[in-house]
Amino acid sequence: MIIDLSGKRAIVTGSTAGIGLAIAQGLVQAGAEVVVTGRTALAVDRAIAAIHAAWPAAQVRGVAADLATPDGAQTLIAAYPEADILVNNLGIYEAKPLLELDDADWERFFQVNVLSAARLSRHYASGMKERGWGRLQFVSSESAINIPTEMVHYGVSKAALQALSRGYAKELAGTGVTANAILPGPTATENVHAFLAPLAAERGISVEEMSARFVAEKRPSSLLGRFASPQEVAHLAVYVASEQASATTGAALRVEGGIVETPF
Structure with missing residues (x-):
């Protein structure tokens, strides 16, 4: 299969590192x-230089803009009012006990993980609809x-994002x-490395060993048995952005190494 996106403009949010950068590269x-x-x-200049x-x-x-805010979204829209492909990748995560989460935690996660995507999709989807072609991710x-x-608040925000997609x-x-x-x-990004580093230090082991233990302890149902690479996730995103994926819509497409037990 040859995927050719020549002539298409793609916007990838949160794309200076990790999965977002890998998707931009793909x-x-x-x-x-x-x-x-x-x-x-x-950060933007470094990502562009790397590409x-x-x-x-x-x-x-x-x-360069904080797309979790209305002003930041407007900065992007003013610079690039139209796009054929929008990948809503911007997101944050953190570990925090459920009973310690306050209103500010919930608000922050929904602003970044959900409302940023809702706000940008509202704008760019209208143009896609008028032109009769587009890909929202x-x-x-x-x-x-x-x-x-x-990190229940993270999971809840991502469930909301999945519902928004549908x-x-x-x-x-x-x-x-x-x-x-x-x-x-679990994906081996720079941020995940930073997340695992203090846990590895506590146990006196390397980050690589901590990665393996994290999968074994926190995601024991994983069939992959390891962290995925950002590129492995990006391969799916590039396909979904293609003309060949025209019959794929309304789907929750998993690239999670078989962690989820249900077949649907």
Whole structure:
């Protein structure tokens, strides 16, 4: 299968590192013009430089803005009012006991993980519908189904994002615009490395060994038995963005290594 996204503009939120950067790289490889976004100009410039280092002819742009806020979203929209592909990847996570979560924690997670995607999708989906082609993606998580006890607020926000994706798919049915959720499992990103580092230090082991123990202890149903790479997640996102994925919509597409026990 040859995926050709030439002539398509893709916006990937939260794409200066990790899964978002891997998705941006994959879309560039497929020929799309990609808009990289992050909160600081330094991070955006570094991501663009990394992409250009690997693909000198890449059409890659950048916007520095806090997309969890209305003003940040408007900054992106003003710079690039139209897109053919929108990957809502922006998200945060943290471990915190459920009974210690306060209103501010819940508000913060919904602003970043849910409302950012709702706000941007509202704008870009309208143009996609008018043009008769588009791809909306919402990067959720296996935690939306397999709610983790150590970060319930994260799982709840990702479940809401998955529901939002399904709602957009229904609203846009028959228009040529698809909407799908991508559900990664534990993925070896820079942020995850930083998350595991203090846990590894407590046990006096390497981060690599801590990664293996995390999967064994926290995700024992994993069939993959390891963290996925960001590129493994990106491969699915690039396919879902393609013309070939025209019959895939309203789906929760899992790339989580078989952690979730249910077949649906």
